[in-house]
Amino acid sequence: MAISKLSPSHLWPTNQESFPYHPINRRKFTCKVMPISAVDSRTVVIGLAADSGCGKSTFMRRLTSVFGGAAEPPKGGNPDSNTMISDMTTVICLDDYHSLDRYERKKNGVTALHPTANNFDLMYQQVKALREGFAVEKPIYNHVTGLLDAPELIKPPKILIIEGLHPLFDPRVRELLDFSIYLDISDDVKFAWKIQRDMAERGHSLESIKASIAARKTDFDAHVDPQKEFADAVIQVLPTQLIPEEKEGKILRVRMVMKEGVKYFDPVYLFDEGSTISWVPCGRKLTCSYPGIKLFYGPDTYYSSEVSVIEMDGQFDKLEELIYVESHLNNISTNFYGEITQQMLRHADFPGSNNGTGLFQTILGLKIRHLFHQIQQKDKEEQQQEPLHHRHATKVF
Structure with a gap:
């Protein structure tokens, strides 16, 4: 999918006042979007919500495999990018919309699960832009350094999967989703998995594992777990x-x-x-x-x-x-x-x-593959009913 000749850049200011949570440290992000030549059908958007360490990555590998092609980071980009791109799918990790880096969260006593540590306005604006056929410059949260890296260009794919802690938290983002999934891991199983991963494989003590779970539980129960109602x-x-x-x-x-x-x-x-x-x-x-x-x-x-x-x-x-x-x-x-x-x-x-x-x-x-083909078919039928000069117009705001 090639980028059309760019008109002057569209800038969306990120005004967190429109959302009821206010970041402790407001970063001056803008949503830079670029018009793309109209395609046969719009981007289908899937949301996957779950706590960390609950199998999102494995699910993404299974899902992208159904659509074909190996998923890998954008070529020539940041080697620490969280984005995975295959023939038909692009997977965006919503950690990239953290408004506070790891050190700022520690300084202010908040976890990544809390809404104040995330930029929901930017998330909404960029998912909406991709769904409507616009490329965006998306920030990158570096899981190695804990800092926010320079943004990367993301073009609208056939299928966009947004995965992370909060894909169903903001009602505006929920409205953009064609289908949503929540991975609900019970406390007993989550604890057993964490013991296996962090104690048996990484050498962490039982006490440190219990402390890590306890530190996240309040925010998880308040801001992540309730999303399953909307899935x-x-x-x-x-x-x-x-x-x-x-x-x-x-x-x-x-x-x-x-x-x-x-x-x-x-x-x-x-x-x-x-x-x-x-x-x-x-x-x-x-x-x-x-x-x-x-x-x-x-x-x-x-x-x-x-x-x-x-x-x-x-x-x-x-x-x-x-x-x-x-x-x-x-x-x-x-x-x-x-x-x-x-x-x-x-x-x-x-x-x-x-x-x-x-x-x-x-x-x-x-099932998501079937849903995608059904939406594609509906889009084709609607396009056949449109006047010819509307079908090939370049999208602009």
Whole structure:
């Protein structure tokens, strides 16, 4: 997608007064946007919300794989860029919209989870610009130094994924999303994962891990966790119910909560839509070692919204046998029989590939692909009804 000949730069001042939270240190960011020649369809925007260390990166790898092409940082840019670009997708890490760097947050006693440490006006303006076909110069938060680096040029992709702590926090940004997901990791599982990563792999003490969790919990509960109410789909990761008192996070019960009535998204179901079904698939067609596998499907209510829920407790012994479970799932938006199993086998080394986290992330990736094609088709139909001279106009504010 080539940039058209630039008209004079459009500058949007970042006026945080329009948002109810005020940064302690106001940075004078502007949103520089550049017009791009009109394309066949607008950018589709997906939001993924979760706490740090909850599997966003793995989910992004699964999702971009569905659309093809390896995701990598912008060529020739900052080697510390958080942005990942593939053939069809661009993934923006919302840490790039921190208004306070690591040292300023420490000085002022706030965490990155608190709204005062983030520039929501700039986030909204730039996501809106990309959705409408404009390139933007986006800041970079350097996770190595903890500082804000010089901005990078981001062109509007076919699919924009914004991931981080706050994609559903600002109502203005929520309105721009075509689909939204929240990864909801229970406290027990989150603690077990952090112990594994920080204690076993990085040598941190148990006391320091507990202190780190406690320091973030108040802001997480107040500003991150409530976003799940607004998500179109929620993946809940919980301790297993197959083994009493199991708290180590080795066996997981994973639930996918899907809102009814979301445009271009039909919830997945098991066997019979709208029924309540519990299924133990272990036997001749599915190898299950202790404690086995149990699936559940049924209607429910989630934050006053009607939802469908599908659940998997346990893990697969032989991933190739997943095809047996896949054959009983419906509304999975596959292009061919066995596509879910193929995707899971392709990424068998990814975390969660033997349990419900990998299964439901893969299914959501396929569902988002279907949603993207539906939006593309609608855009084409609308363009065919427009006068010819409107279709090829260069976008300007």
